[in-house]
Amino acid sequence: MSVHAWKRFAGIACVAVWGMSGCSLMPAGGPTDVVNGLEYLGEGRKIEYQRMIEEAGGKNSEKADVLVAQAQRENALVGEPLSVVGEGTGSIAFAEDGTISGDEEALKKFDMPTHWQVGVSKFRMCWAQECEFYSSWSIESSENSDGGVDYTLNLEGLDEQEGPVVVKLTRAS
Secondary structure: OOHHHHHHHHHHHHHHHHHHOOOOOOOOOOHHHHHHOOOOOOHHHHHHHHHHHHHOOHHHOHHHHHHHHHHHHHHOOEOOEEEEEOOOOOEEEEOOOOEEEEOHHHHHOOOOOOEEEEOOOOEEEEOOOOOOOEEEEEEEEEEOOOOOEEEEEEEOOOOHHHOOOEEEEEEOO
16 A cells, blocks of 8 residues: 555544544543543542533533533643732742742732642642642632633631631633
């Protein structure tokens, strides 16, 4: 078989495989494979998303697509500068190398961390690279009206008497 025939065969095979996947832009394995591939979600958080996707009807449901988009937004917390919303101003960035940078006012909202890491199901902010001491934050995300992403970070592990610590951030589109 000639090289051109092989290329044509490979092209037809690719189109056929894509067609059999239900014309979805998801990988053949579906939404859980997308979630499993997200680098900045902890294993526990991935399991939570997988459970919610299964409860939503699995790989061919609109709710599963919404959950995948939510997981992808959560994963996108890392790598882009984020602006503080509400009280105060400033910006903060969670770099891919595990460091945190930003304005002093923004960093004070998190008690001046220098590093971050993915926990089992929470996002950890640390005061040293080894993350021996850290605070755990749950993350909620939503798309805002400007096409950007709004994040709500909630400090975990506080007594009710201490009250919630919530920081809102936004990323422009």
